[in-house]
Amino acid sequence: MTGRYVGRRLLQVLPTVAGIVLVGFLLIHLAPGGPIIALAGDSGDDEYYAFMTAKFGLDRPLPEQLATYAGNVLRGDLGVSYIQGRPAIDVIAERLPATLLLAGTALVGSSVAGVALGAWAAARAHSIRDLAVTSAALVLYAAPVFWLGQLALLTLALRTGLFPVQGMTTAGGPETGLAWALDVARHLALPALVLASQEVAAVARLTRAGVLEELAADHVRTALAKGLSDRRVLVRHALRRALLPVVTVIGSRPGHLLAGTIVVEVVFGWPGLSRLLLTSVQTRDTPILLGIFLLVAATVVLANLVTDLVYGWLDPRIRYR
């Protein structure tokens, strides 16, 4: 039964996430350097370092620190950021919407656009339009995100002035309501587009290949022989089956997307989680880093679960027990 399957898979989430957090914890603590240098800057003496080390409990043995941390996490306490002095969970939570908005828009947009473009290209394989789609996809897929981002900034934002250059809102702009939502949407367009571009390319190429293969299959010939329209055959018979590998790829995308947001958020000044991750790595802000690890690990594991479930819906042969 699907219900029991989901339950079992959800149980597997716990040890997976715990393992990832354990590895993260060890990696951070084995890496040279610590958070105090970020606080002290290029000053501070022995006394200051000793005081702060004891304050954060960094003078305790590593197993003890790990045990304390694990105990706190089980109670839902991710600790207090060394640098910001606020609960890590609050710091992470307030950045999450921005990243979800950016990555979510890019994921949905790129999936829909990628599948549509791929199928559209495959419908007229080896035509001019197919060639245009495939080569554009190849170029986009090969282009580094930071370069695409800078290019988009220079051309679409600075030269034409169609889009703002930086941030999620206008300085001193509207703070609530529809005006605010429009302001954010306008700021969202470019970073989401850049972030989506690579995903579109990957999805489109995969869809095209899959659809081409299916169009040559027996069941498609049968469907055509029954007198169904080209369009219906393409969408209902070829595309649906061709989507199986595409779903796998889309399901593994949240991880890729989060990696992509690091560059995009920096280039576009988007106040999201990835920038927090980057600065927390630089300042060795362990509570925040581990909190983000936890979140990302859970997201990726859950995304895999959702992928498997979508499989079952797409391919009637698959049954979960």
Place this chain on the structure above:
Amino acid sequence: MGRGWAGWLMLLAVLLAACTGSEPGTAESPTATRAPSPDATATATDTATTAAPTGEETPSPTQTAAGGGTLVVAISSDPGGLNPAITTSGGTHTASELLYNGLVDLGPDLEPIPELAESWDVEEEGALYRFHLRDDVTWHDGEPFTSADVKYSFEEVLLQLHSRTQASMGPSLESIETPDEQTVEFRFSQPYAPLLQQLNVTEAPIIPRHIYEGTDPLENPANNEPVGTGPFRFVSYTPDAEIVLERNPDYFEEGLPHLDEVIMRVIPDEGSQVLAFEAGEVGWLWGVPGPDQERLAADPTVEFLQTPVNPGGANCIMTVSFNLERPIMADLRVRQAIAHALNRDQFLERVLFGQGQVAAAPISSGIPWAHAEGLDMPANDPAEAERLLDEAGWQREGDGTRTAAGVEGVDDGTPLAFTFVHFPTFSAYGELLRAQLREVGMDVTLVPLEPPVFAEQVFTARDFDTNIISYCNATDPEIGVRRMYHSSNIGEVPFSNAAAYRNDEVDRLFDEAQRTIDLEQRGALYRQIQEIAVAELPYFWIVETVGTRAYRSSCSDFQPSGHFAKTASCEQ
């Protein structure tokens, strides 16, 4: 984020509407990639064509007589918190100093000028400082400012958590007394000369006792909703996005500030900062990358302000440290050879694009009374470098790397190869240094390391031959110079005595300078120290760096740092 769910739902609605209409087309034709909805497109074009330097804003309150207006400032990192007393982080200080005050401010030549303290007496040859505080200062929440705030700020916060103030003032300070509400007395165990240089808003911001007392200052919520005495007061802080400050109408300095509002925007990427400035989204840049400066300079509406003062530290010198514990670097002739082989003018031109100056002495020219003039610094002279290396026993065959032949502590045949450890951001220094030293037969391996790793490798593991550090002298040699040379600063504390330099005479001179109140006599002591340092070369001082601020000519009267926008105004 305080906007509630209504806003997010609205946004979701806009997005969904946009998606159904245009999403599949985004990659299809360029015309469809404009904006999610017709309304947003209109907004986009409107603001782009009419954008003033300060960006769009509500037109109502900007027409005040005294200039007024809004200044949008680009900052490169999220401050994390807005309490400058608990950290020396440049990011926090840049974003928060406008909200606070120090007891004194520092003038253009670093002379103390009254701020929260309107006057002061120095007694007992400099072991007792008595400050008379202004009686007309209120915190942004209306509470009066008193001497108790000063005592609390120093004892409970600055002397524990502000690493620079703690390290420099802490060991000598005996007590802080408050005879009455308007008087504060600092008593030292022996005469302490540099105090007045360490009381500005950067080194010792005063925070409100009534808000912080009895809490952990690192975790007090007021760090994110700060209450200060400064020229601007807090309005809002959206992490990693923007900080909004408004004019403090009750500010104690008559007629100040002029600006109605200062908005700080977090823009992490330097290149994007310049783009945002050109697009009019921000009106003030703390720094302009060298290559972009020429382009901006061509625009007649762009003004620059060059200054050695930075929120993270003033009067910084890019300094090469020699690890004197390594046999190769222990030889003075090798250090002299490296100094002669380096062409520091090239560092100024190629790395800094002319922003700054070649270091003429171990102490920055930004501290004029301590900076020694006319020192015999090693000049660029590759022939002399070759001669010194020959003499030291490093033989050269052809154009290759020199090898040892009779060098003390080094096996014969060992190549003259060593490491140069640096922050990744300083890689341009490393590449130029490697190229210049290769000319005289040295083989340099560059080791780029992120700051925390750098600190551990250089100061804990001491695994390096040479490195480069931006040593900031700050406003007094006691703050930023002593730690480089005094033997008590050899140890694991980052950015202290990297060379592991040990000279009893230098130690004695520093200790004497700390007790000497007369500036001229102190200057003479620092001159002696610098003469010894140049002769012994534990370090080699490459270039003094400066910050280049950029702003629009519609704004004027900025100060280089600290309360940079206190006196500024912008035409609207």
